[in-house]
Amino acid sequence: MHSPELLLKLGMVVMSGVCLSFLLLLPLVSSSPSPSRPCRQCCDHLQPPESPASHPAHAASATHSQIPEVRTYINMTILKGDKGDRGDKGLPGKNGKDGPHGYRGPVGPRGSKGQAGAPGDACKLQHSAFSVGRRKSLHSIDYYQALVFDTVFVNLYEHFNMFKGKFYCFIPGVYYFNVNIHTWNFKETYLHLMLNDKEKVILYAQPSERSIMQSQSVMIDLVLNDEVWVRLYKRERENAIYSDDVDVYITFNGYLVSPSVQ
Numbered sequence: 001m002h003s004p005e006l007l008l009k010l011g012m013v014v015m016s017g018v019c020l021s022f023l024l025l026l027p028l029v030s031s032s033p034s035p036s037r038p039c040r041q042c043c044d045h046l047q048p049p050e051s052p053a054s055h056p057a058h059a060a061s062a063t064h065s066q067i068p069e070v071r072t073y074i075n076m077t078i079l080k081g082d083k084g085d086r087g088d089k090g091l092p093g094k095n096g097k098d099g100p101h102g103y104r105g106p107v108g109p110r111g112s113k114g115q116a117g118a119p120g121d122a123c124k125l126q127h128s129a130f131s132v133g134r135r136k137s138l139h140s141i142d143y144y145q146a147l148v149f150d151t152v153f154v155n156l157y158e159h160f161n162m163f164k165g166k167f168y169c170f171i172p173g174v175y176y177f178n179v180n181i182h183t184w185n186f187k188e189t190y191l192h193l194m195l196n197d198k199e200k201v202i203l204y205a206q207p208s209e210r211s212i213m214q215s216q217s218v219m220i221d222l223v224l225n226d227e228v229w230v231r232l233y234k235r236e237r238e239n240a241i242y243s244d245d246v247d248v249y250i251t252f253n254g255y256l257v258s259p260s261v262q
Contacts, residue, residue: 126171129255130160133248137184140232140239147191147230147241151248160254166229169222173259178217179203179230182249184240185211190233191241195220199231211242213249219257228254 131153138147148165160167169175181203183189189205193216203216220228230252232239243249 126173126259127156127256128159128169128171128175129154129156130167131155131251131253132160132162133252134250135243135245135248137242137244138232138240140234143234145232145234147232147250147252149250149252153251164229165252166227167254169224169226169228171256171259172223174219174221174257175228175254176217176219176257177228177254178215178252180213180215180249180251182213182242183208183211184242185209187240188237189214189241190239192231192233193218194227194229194231195222196227207237 132149132155133151133153134147134149135151146165149162152162155162157170159170167177177193179191179193181189181191183205186207186209188207189203191203192199193201193203200220201216201218203214205212205214222228232241241250
């Protein structure tokens with residue numbers, strides 16, 4: 001038989017163990033998750049939020065839960081403003097590479113005739129010409145003898161020297177020269193048209209029982225101060241040309257065809 005004191009102590013120990021177990025289970029019950037709340041978006045503000053009074057069971061736990069953070073999202077693509085003012089014109093860029101040549105275009109219509117130009121200065125026109133003759137016959141007495149003349153038909157600006165029988169070039173350019181003579185019966189005719197000291201062309205006729213007219217022409221490009229003249233040449237046979245006081249059988253002519261470009 002147990003004593004009353006022993007039974008009392010045993011009862012206190014059992015009560016102490018029950019109390020301790022209850023204290024250990026209390027935190028687990030209080031920390032149990034609360035019922036999940038429905039998800040809401042920023043555009044759900046049209047629906048009124050539920051008041052805590054409608055859910056009295058959750059009122060106590062709502063005070064301990066954290067309020068979720070609401071972030072506002074703005075769609076920038078729909079926020080388009082008015083068109084701005086036109087900016088200043090920028091600096092021109094660098095020139096690009098030349099492109100390929102295009103095809104030649106069609107010939108355009110003929111234009112109208114232009115107006116006549118003003119008259120030129122007559123002083124700028126250049127002329128030079130001479131024509132001389134001889135009325136006397138001539139027999140060569142030396143191997144080289146200049147043919148001189150005694151009759152003037154044309155001697156423009158006195159470019160032909162009658163005393164020397166020579167034409168002097170004062171206007172460079174192309175000239176035309178011509179020599180005409182009459183041969184003498186049974187005598188040789190042998191002449192050269194000279195440029196300075198060089199023979200340019202020959203005028204020749206063999207001795208014959210009949211006299212004839214002979215002619216020679218040439219064009220020469222002259223420079224300033226060139227001399228053009230006719231020379232007789234004597235060989236073994238007598239060299240002669242014929243003329244008389246009535247008619248002119250011997251002539252020497254020349255004129256400027258085209259002056260040189262200055």
